[in-house]
Amino acid sequence: MNKKKNPLLSGPYLVWTAAFIIIPLILIVYYGLTSSEGTFTWANIMEIATPENRKALWLALLLSVISTALCLIMAYPLAMILSNLKFNATGLIVMIFIIPMWMNFLLRTLAWQTLLEKNGIINMVLKFLHLPALNIINTPYAIVLGMVYNFLPFMLLPIYNSLVKMDRNVINAARDLGAGEFQTFTKIILPLSLPGVISGITMVFVPSLTTFVISDLLGGSKILLIGNVIEQKFKQGSNWNVGSGLSLVLMVFILISMAIMQKYDKDGEGAAF
Amino acid sequence: MKRFLSLTLSGALLLGALSGCAKIEDAKDSTEAAGTETAAAAGGKVVVYNWGEYLDPEVIDMFEEETGIKVVYEEFETNEIMYPKVAAGAISYDVVCPSDYMIQKMIENDLLQEINFDNIPNLKNIGEEYLSWSEEFDPGNKYSVPYCWGTVGILYNKAMVEEPVDSWDILWDEKYKDNILMQDSVRDALMVALKKLGYSMNTDSEEEISQATQLLIEQKPLVQAYVIDQVRDKMIGNEAALGVIYSGEAIYTQRENPDLEYVVPKEGSNLWIDSWVIPKNAQNVANAEAFINFLCRPDIALMNFDYITYSTPNKAARELIEDEDIRNSTIAFPTSDMLEGCETYQYLGDETDNIYNTYWNKVKSS
Amino acid sequence: MRKALQRIYLVFIFVLLYAPILTLIILSFNASKTRAKWGGWTAKWYVSLFQNSAIMDALYNTLIIAVLSATIATLLGLTAALSLNSMRRRSRTIILGVINIPMLNAEIVTGISLMLVFIALGNFLTQFGYTIQFGFWTVLIGHITFNLPYVVLSIMPKLKQLNRSTYEAALDLGASPMRAFFRVVLPDIMPGVFSGFLLAFTLSLDDFVITHFVKGPGFETLSTKIYTEVRKGIKPEMYALSTLLFVSVLVLLLIVNVKPKEKNK
Numbered sequence: 001m002n003k004k005k006n007p008l009l010s011g012p013y014l015v016w017t018a019a020f021i022i023i024p025l026i027l028i029v030y031y032g033l034t035s036s037e038g039t040f041t042w043a044n045i046m047e048i049a050t051p052e053n054r055k056a057l058w059l060a061l062l063l064s065v066i067s068t069a070l071c072l073i074m075a076y077p078l079a080m081i082l083s084n085l086k087f088n089a090t091g092l093i094v095m096i097f098i099i100p101m102w103m104n105f106l107l108r109t110l111a112w113q114t115l116l117e118k119n120g121i122i123n124m125v126l127k128f129l130h131l132p133a134l135n136i137i138n139t140p141y142a143i144v145l146g147m148v149y150n151f152l153p154f155m156l157l158p159i160y161n162s163l164v165k166m167d168r169n170v171i172n173a174a175r176d177l178g179a180g181e182f183q184t185f186t187k188i189i190l191p192l193s194l195p196g197v198i199s200g201i202t203m204v205f206v207p208s209l210t211t212f213v214i215s216d217l218l219g220g221s222k223i224l225l226i227g228n229v230i231e232q233k234f235k236q237g238s239n240w241n242v243g244s245g246l247s248l249v250l251m252v253f254i255l256i257s258m259a260i261m262q263k264y265d266k267d268g269e270g271a272a273f
Numbered sequence: 274m275k276r277f278l279s280l281t282l283s284g285a286l287l288l289g290a291l292s293g294c295a296k297i298e299d300a301k302d303s304t305e306a307a308g309t310e311t312a313a314a315a316g317g318k319v320v321v322y323n324w325g326e327y328l329d330p331e332v333i334d335m336f337e338e339e340t341g342i343k344v345v346y347e348e349f350e351t352n353e354i355m356y357p358k359v360a361a362g363a364i365s366y367d368v369v370c371p372s373d374y375m376i377q378k379m380i381e382n383d384l385l386q387e388i389n390f391d392n393i394p395n396l397k398n399i400g401e402e403y404l405s406w407s408e409e410f411d412p413g414n415k416y417s418v419p420y421c422w423g424t425v426g427i428l429y430n431k432a433m434v435e436e437p438v439d440s441w442d443i444l445w446d447e448k449y450k451d452n453i454l455m456q457d458s459v460r461d462a463l464m465v466a467l468k469k470l471g472y473s474m475n476t477d478s479e480e481e482i483s484q485a486t487q488l489l490i491e492q493k494p495l496v497q498a499y500v501i502d503q504v505r506d507k508m509i510g511n512e513a514a515l516g517v518i519y520s521g522e523a524i525y526t527q528r529e530n531p532d533l534e535y536v537v538p539k540e541g542s543n544l545w546i547d548s549w550v551i552p553k554n555a556q557n558v559a560n561a562e563a564f565i566n567f568l569c570r571p572d573i574a575l576m577n578f579d580y581i582t583y584s585t586p587n588k589a590a591r592e593l594i595e596d597e598d599i600r601n602s603t604i605a606f607p608t609s610d611m612l613e614g615c616e617t618y619q620y621l622g623d624e625t626d627n628i629y630n631t632y633w634n635k636v637k638s639s
Numbered sequence: 640m641r642k643a644l645q646r647i648y649l650v651f652i653f654v655l656l657y658a659p660i661l662t663l664i665i666l667s668f669n670a671s672k673t674r675a676k677w678g679g680w681t682a683k684w685y686v687s688l689f690q691n692s693a694i695m696d697a698l699y700n701t702l703i704i705a706v707l708s709a710t711i712a713t714l715l716g717l718t719a720a721l722s723l724n725s726m727r728r729r730s731r732t733i734i735l736g737v738i739n740i741p742m743l744n745a746e747i748v749t750g751i752s753l754m755l756v757f758i759a760l761g762n763f764l765t766q767f768g769y770t771i772q773f774g775f776w777t778v779l780i781g782h783i784t785f786n787l788p789y790v791v792l793s794i795m796p797k798l799k800q801l802n803r804s805t806y807e808a809a810l811d812l813g814a815s816p817m818r819a820f821f822r823v824v825l826p827d828i829m830p831g832v833f834s835g836f837l838l839a840f841t842l843s844l845d846d847f848v849i850t851h852f853v854k855g856p857g858f859e860t861l862s863t864k865i866y867t868e869v870r871k872g873i874k875p876e877m878y879a880l881s882t883l884l885f886v887s888v889l890v891l892l893l894i895v896n897v898k899p900k901e902k903n904k
Binding site (some may be wrong): 320322325326330345346347348349350354357358361362363364366500505506507508509510512530532535566 | 671672673674675676693696751754755757758761771773805851855856857859866867868872874
C-alpha cells in the first residue's frame, strides 16, 4: 500500500490511543509503583511472589492455556466445515454460532449453573436415562467449560475469515501436484490461515487469563485465579496500588506469551503483537 | 458481505424498535411529567445511590408525585464497589445507603456530612434500639438513618439435616461434605470461624485471625461452594443442606421451600444495619433530607418491607404489618436475647483490612 | 461418511452453544420467581416486561451504545489497521501493542483507570467552565476504547492476505488512491471489517465492569441492571427479554436469508 504516511488516516486513532489508552496506562503504572502514601516502591509488584498469588497465576495460566487449546481444536474444524459449505446461506450459519453470545454473559453463565448443578437439568436427564450423574460443577472442569463456551466465537470468527477467502487455486494446485489431503492441510491451508489462528488465540487466551466471573460462578469460588486476586484487591480492600502492581505483572506475562507466539508467525506480520 | 452487514444493522434496528414500544410509553410519561416539570424544577432533583432491588419502585413514583422532586436513581451491588465511586467524587450523590462498617469508613475518611435531624421528623418512627446499635459505627447518631437490618445465620434443609441446628459447629461436620454453602466475602466467612472460636469478629489480633483461617482451611473440603447471592437459589433448589445467609432472605426462601429453617447460632453472629447517609459533596441536601424523611414514614417503610422482605427498623411500620406470623416472626424481628453475642462490623483500618484479606486469600487458594 | 461426521460435529457444537439459551427460554416461562424451582408455565413475565420502563430504558441504552461504539470502533480500527500496515515493522509492533492494552488489562483496571482519566479531564475542563457528565458519552468512549483492539485484530489478518498488486494495478490504471481503496481494498478486507464489527457489538452488549465505573446515575445498561439484580435474584423479566431478543434476531436472520433464495429460483 502507499508507503506515504497519511496524517488524515493515522491522526484520529493516534489521538484516541493517547487520550484513552496511554494516559490510563500511565495512571496504572503510577499506582503500581507507589505505596498508598505516594512514595516509590516495588512492593506491589513483588506481591506476585507470595505463595497464594503464585498459585493463582499458575492456575490461571494452566486453565487458560487448556481453554485456548480446546477452543482452537473445536473452532478450526468448525471453521473449515463452515467455509466449505456450498449454499449461499453461509452468513446465516455463521451468525447462528454468534447469536448465543448476544444473550447476556451473566445470564448465560448462570444458565450453565442451572444445567450443571447436582439437581440440575443435565443430571435430571442423565438420571432419567439411568446414567451416572455428572459432577463437574464447582471444579476446574466447569471453569474450562465456561471459558470455552464464552470465548469460542472469538476463535471461530478470525479463523473462518482467513479460510473463507483463501485462494482455492493454491489448494487445487497442491492437489494437482500430488499432495495428499494431510499434506495439503499442513503445507498450504494451515500456514495460510495462521494469521487468523494467532488473532484467535490472542482473543481467547487473554480474556480467559484475566476472567473472574466464570471462576466465581462455575468454580464455586473455591478456585482462585489471578483475575480473582486482582478483582479482590480493587474491590475488597480498595487497594488500588497492589491491584495495579499485580495487573502490571499480568500484562508482562501476556506480552511475553504474545512474543513467543510471534516467533511462529514467521513473516513478522504478527496479528497479535 | 453487504447483506451480512445490513442484516446485523437491521437486526439492531428491530431490537431498537422493540424497545421503542417502551420508549413511546416513556414519552407519554415524560409529557405527563412535563406538566409537573415546573413543579419538578422548583423541587429540583435528588441523586440516590442504593443497593440493587432495595427499594419498591412505586415508592419513587409516590415521592416524585408528592414532592415534585425528581429522583435520579442508581444501584450498586457491594459496599466495596460503591465506595470508590463516591470517594472519587466525580458524581455528587445526594443520598447513599451503605452498611455499618462502610459508614464508619466513610465518616473516618471525611466523606459524609452531618444530617440535620430537624428536617427528618419521621425519625421518631425508628426504634430506639436500632439507633443505639448504630452508635457502634456512628457515635452520636450524627450521620446515618437506619433503613434495613438483620442477622447472618444458618439456613438449613429439614429434610436433609435431622439433628437440631444451633451452633456454627455443624458447618464442620463431615456428614455434610459437599452440602455446605459458605459466604464468599472476607468478613462474613471469617466471622463464622471467629465466632466458633469464641473471639470477636472485629478482632485485630493476627493470632486469632490466623486460627480462624486454619479452621476455614480445614473446612474447605466440606464446602460445596463459596457464594454470596446464590445461597438463596441453591437452597431453594435443594442443592445443599446448610448455607450461611442473611436473615432478610430467610422469609423469602421459606415461602419458596417450606423445608428450610433459619437459625442464628448460639455463639453469636453478625448484626448488620444498612443506613441512609448524605455525602459531603451532595448538591441537593434539602431534597436528600426530604427523601430520607419520606422513607421513614410508616406506610412507605411498610411498602419497602413487603417488597424487599428485609427487616425494617421502623417500629410504626411493623405495627402495620397485617400478617401476624410475619409481624411476630423471630426471624424478621429477633428478640434481644436471641441477639446476645451478636456484634456489628466495624471498620478496622486499612492495615487490619489487609491482614483479613491476606488470610482470606490463603483460604481461597488452599 | 465424511459428510455425516461433519454434520454430527456441527450438531454437537450447536447443542453446546444453545443448551444455555434454551434453559433461559424455559426459565422465562417459569411461574416461580427463582430459577431453582419450577412453578408451572406462565407468560406473565412477558406482560410485566413491557410495563417495566427501567428495563426498557436499559435495553434502549444498551443497543444505542452497542451500535454506536461498534461502528465508531470499526471505523477507527480500520484507519488504524490501514496505516499500521504501511508502517515499518518496529513502529507497527509498538503501536499495535499500545492498541492492545485495553484487552491485555483486567477489565476492572481499564474501568478504574478510565474513570480516573474522566475525573482528571473534568477537573481540567471546569477551569474553562465546562463539566463532564458521567453517562452516555463516557460509557460510549469506554466501549470504543475496549472494542478497538478486537477490531484491529480482526482486520489485520485480512490486510495481510491482501494482494497488493491489485491495488497498485488500480493506481496504475489511473484510479485515485481513494477510489482504489474503496473499489479494490475494502471489498477484500470486508469480512475482517465485518467480523470486527460483530465482535465489538457482542462485547459491548456484554460489558459490565468498565461500564460500571464510567457510567453516571440514571444511566443503566442491561448488564449493569442484571448485575445489581443479582443480590435479590434475577428478575424473570430479564429471561423474558433475552428470549424476545433471541427470537427476534433469529426471525430476522431467517427473513433476510430466505428472500434472496426465492428470487434466485
